[in-house]
Amino acid sequence: MKEFYTFGWYASKISPHLPKKVFQPVPSRLFGGLAYLIIAISCLVVISLLNLHLLWNFLISVVLGFSFAGLGFLGHEILHGTVVRRPWLRDFLGAIAFWPLCTGPKLWRKWHNSSHHVHTQDEELDPDAWPSLEKLAKSRLLRWVYRIPFAIRAFFAFSALTITFTLHSIRMLFYFFKDFEPKNRKVVFWQFLLPWATWIGLLFVIGFEKWLFAFFLPLLIGNFIVMSYISTNHRLNPLVPVNDPLANSLSVTVPKWIDVLHFNFSYHTEHHLFPTMSSKYYPLVKEHLKKMWPERYHEMPMGKALAALWKTPRVYYQQRELIEPRQGNICGTLGNGLDPTRIQHRKVEVEQELSHNFVDSAFKKVVKHK
Incomplete structure (x- = not known):
């Protein structure tokens, strides 16, 4: 992909084809959150008050973990202002939804809404972007990890x-x-502290063994579900000089019932085009994207995207490629030669020193195409 367009440019082309109702908040999404909240509280009460077999506690933990993730997806939507618009109510409901994942609404809106969405896949300004070879060379920790x-x-x-x-x-x-x-x-600090205080306090009330099933294991499960989406959102896409959602974002496909449970979180390119639109309407946006820019739009099944992540490096080389520093293997990114069904690497040869001041012997070279 040689040319880039801003998310505003795409939005201006699609918006005239969308009904006006798609730009209004959808409070009915809260019914899904209420269902998750009732399930989560019920599971917590059952684990806390009953002495069940470990197998039953484990199964309840799985349900809790799915509920934690579902509430997190709803919290993401709420804090974009797509469910309710009043700031105090938005933050209150968002805080409740993110309580299991221990993330405060003010921090989330600063980190996710104001930074990630505005500077998506900008190496310096996007707090979620993965590093380039140059940034890797400057970090002792990353250099150690990549050994x-x-x-x-x-x-x-x-x-x-x-x-x-x-x-x-x-x-x-x-x-x-x-x-x-x-x-x-102070508000940001207390929004961070209170959820952790709640869950740690629960540990002292119900004991360590029950706490493992009531919070720790569900937190691991919730993390895994949420990060399975987040890790596919952009990590196969290039770093970009312009915030172009069709270049820097990937939508994954999952069964319809999972989309219902996860509030259409799979429609990620659509979300970056219209972050203040309820995800309820993203299938409609997707139809227009595939009609207007089929050659630029990226989507694939969730399983295939995760498999591609497993097989590809996570360090960027010249923004549009991914490199494995130890072996000098390079592969493309989406829109830049990456075929998820047949991932191919090519070797690069050592050309010159990146820096002799802070890079150890394993990372003293910059690679160049043969």
Whole structure:
């Protein structure tokens, strides 16, 4: 993909073809959240008050984990203002929905709405973007991580999806905290602290064994479900100089019933075009995207996207390609030569030193195409 267009450019082309109702909030989405909330509270009460067999507690934990993820997807939608528009009500409901995942509404809107959406796949400005080879060379931690063989690293990377959302949320708190006005910092801090205090307090009330099933295991499951989507949203796409959703985003396909349970979170390109539109209407947006720009639009089944993530490196080389630094293997990104059904790597030769000041012997070279 050689030319880029802004999300506003695409939106201006599609908007005239959409009914006016799609730009209105959809409060009825809260019924789904209420169902998840009732299920979650019921599961917590059952685990806390009854002495069930471990197998039953495990099965209830799975239901809780799915509920945590479902509430997180709804919280994402609420905090974009697509369910209710009043700021205080939006933040209150968003806080409840994100309570299981321990993320506060003010931090989320700063991190996700104001930074990720505005600067999607910008290496410097998008807090969710993966690093380039140059950034890798500047980080001791990343250089250490990339000494680990690729197969082992891929296994642990996928295992880490069970904790990634939680860890990244904590990192974002420290990353953005100084950007908030002093009067808002206390609010951000308490929005972060209160959910954790609730869950840690539950530990002392019901005991460690029940707490594992009531919170810890569901949190791992919720993390994994949420990150299975988030990891496919952009990580197969290139870094871009222009925030072009058809270049930097991927929509995945899942069974319809899963879309219902997950509030159409799979429609990610559509979301980046119209972040303040209820995801209820994203199938309609998708129809227009596939009619107007079929050669630019990226979608694939969730399973295929996750398999492609397993097989490809996560370090960017010259923005449009991905490189495995140890072996010098390079593959394309979506729109730039990547075929998810047949991922091919090509070797590159060492050309010159990237830096002799801070890069160790394993990363002292920059690669160049043969």
